[in-house]
Amino acid sequence: xxxxxxxxxxxxxxxxxxxxxxxxxxxxxxxxxxLHVVGRRFAVLYEANAKIYLGTAAPKIAAAVxxxxxxxxxxxxxxxxxxxxxxxxxFANLKVGATTAQVTMNxxxxxxxxxxxxxxxKIMVPDVPHAGNMTRFYRAxxxxxxxDQVWFPIQYGDNSRYVHVGNVSEGCVTVVxxxxxxxxxxxxxxxxxxxGKYVGTLVVTGKPERAK
Numbered sequence: 001x002x003x004x005x006x007x008x009x010x011x012x013x014x015x016x017x018x019x020x021x022x023x024x025x026x027x028x029x030x031x032x033x034x035l036h037v038v039g040r041r042f043a044v045l046y047e048a049n050a051k052i053y054l055g056t057a058a059p060k061i062a063a064a065v066x067x068x069x070x071x072x073x074x075x076x077x078x079x080x081x082x083x084x085x086x087x088x089x090x091f092a093n094l095k096v097g098a099t100t101a102q103v104t105m106n107x108x109x110x111x112x113x114x115x116x117x118x119x120x121x122k123i124m125v126p127d128v129p130h131a132g133n134m135t136r137f138y139r140a141x142x143x144x145x146x147x148d149q150v151w152f153p154i155q156y157g158d159n160s161r162y163v164h165v166g167n168v169s170e171g172c173v174t175v176v177x178x179x180x181x182x183x184x185x186x187x188x189x190x191x192x193x194x195x196g197k198y199v200g201t202l203v204v205t206g207k208p209e210r211a212k
Contacts, residue, residue: 059189059190059191059192059199060190060191060192061192061193061194062191062192062193063122063123063191063192063193063198063199063200063201064096064097064123064187064188064190064191064199064200064201065096065200065201065203066094066095066096066123066163066173066188066200066201066202066203067094067095067096067203067205068092068093068094068103068105068116068173068202068203068204068205069092069093069205069206070090070091070092070105070115070118070204070205070206070207070208070209071091071092071093071102071206072091072209073088073089073090073091073208073209073210074088074089074091075088076088077089079167080141081137081138081140081141081142081167081178082167082168085167087104087107087167087168088107088109088210089104089106089107089169089176090104090105090106090107090115090169090208090209090210091103091104091105091176092104092105092173092204092206092208094173094175094184096184096187096188096200097183097187099180099183099184099187100180101175101176101177101180101181101184102175102176102177103169103173103174103175103176103177104167104168104169104174104176105169105171105172105173105174105208106169106170106171106208106210107167107168107169107170107174108168108169108170109210109212113169113170113171114171114211114212115171115208115210115211116154116156116161116171116173116204117204118204118205118206118207119203119204120201120202120203120204121154121155121156121201121202121204122154122155122193122197122198122200122201122202123152123153123154123155123163123188123198123199123200123201123202124152124153124154124155124159124197124198124199125152125192125196125197125198125199126150126151126152126153126189126199127151127153129149129150130149130150130151130164131149132148132149134166135148135149135164135165135166136148136149138165138166138167138178141178142178142179142181143179144179144182145165145178145179145181145182146181146182147181147182147185147186148165148166148181150164150185150189151163151164152164152188152199152200154172154173154202155198161173163175163184163188163202165178165181173202188200
């Protein structure tokens with residue numbers, strides 16, 4: 001196993017300069033299973049997972065442009081992945097790079113959720129991985145679906161809306177073309193704003209047939 005040695009920046013560790021940093025590696029069959037630095041736990045990827053989840057090229061220092069154009073409102077749309085559940089969808093068409101996909105802008109009606117108004121919004125870098133039980137079952141009907149736990153927050157209100165994959169939207173931009181998600185995700189993560197906070201700009205055009 002090759003080990004890369006170096007110094008940790010005291011600012012990252014949040015420690016005074018005079019306090020020594022202690023690094024402990026826990027190995028299992030020549031693989032790092034745990035990494036502790038001054039009592040903190042850090043996540044470590046196995047080499048096999050790194051090849052799957054980490055790209056080989058640095059992101060472009062430019063925001064991707066995601067355009068969404070409102071389309072039809074459809075009552076009782078049947079979700080095969082959700083065992084025939086009937087959903088009331090405000091559909092739209094998404095385009096980013098060379099990828100196009102159908103999205104739903106809202107599914108849950110009569111509460112606080114509603115489709116995004118037309119306008120321009122910033123798409124933030126992904127936050128924490130979202131629960132697998134919310135999206136993993138979609139893989140049963142979409143053989144090319146991956147990265148389904150990666151969700152991109154939209155800067156609007158309390159930032160609780162996302163660009164993500166699935167069949168149910170709570171005011172999010174939810175990609176119902178499940179097999180298109182990997183390409184959309186890759187397009188977004190391969191871009192960064194100069195300050196590193198955003199991956200793209202979302203431009204919503206048109207008017208929803210159902211607004212609330």
